[in-house]
Amino acid sequence: EAGVAQSPRYKIIEKRQSVAFWCNPISGHATLYWYQQILGQGPKLLIQFQNNGVVDDSQLPKDRFSAERLKGVDSTLKIQPAKLEDSAVYLCASSRLGQRDNYGYTFGSGTRLTVV
């Protein structure tokens, strides 16, 4: 089965600009997650979708970050305007609905964002 696809792989922008990341989960995976990994830290959950509904966005900085998952498949994460501290790797992961063990929880390769 194909893995979680993310694009772009790398992005460099200036502060105050906007940026968008795209994620295509594994086919049939109803749950989709966006994690932020700052250098030297572990991944931190930003938002969790189940189908096209938001389950948890408690750690999403909503004044600048937004995410959507139209039709319950692909998802986009947007930052507007970007700050220097947003420099990080943005990881997308997906899992089957109701599956809480590890085996359905697959990460993409991530998008490395550098804000200058």
Added chain:
Amino acid sequence: DQQVKQNSPSLSVQEGRISILNCDYTNSMFDYFLWYKKYPAEGPTFLISISSIKDKNEDGRFTVFLNKSAKHLSLHIVPSQPGDSAVYFCAARGSNDYKLSFGAGTTVTVRA
């Protein structure tokens, strides 16, 4: 507030020897623990997990030990191989959660 802590940012071990990675957690609601391995420019991949009803889980060269009273778990890799050089993340979740809380990671370097 970091609920999962990996206090050793790096570990260097000789090929063939044992690697021991440690992880501590503070949230008593966590009941499932996982270790992920991450190579540069790749996403984390699952390595091994343990439920809170067990104190040990073994998979080939990898063994995870859980001490619930101490809120501590460890990952043993025996014998260590050059391909084990990577960043290892400890993660945990609660019984009603799908989301994972991660530690900051330990970079393992296996020397030939």
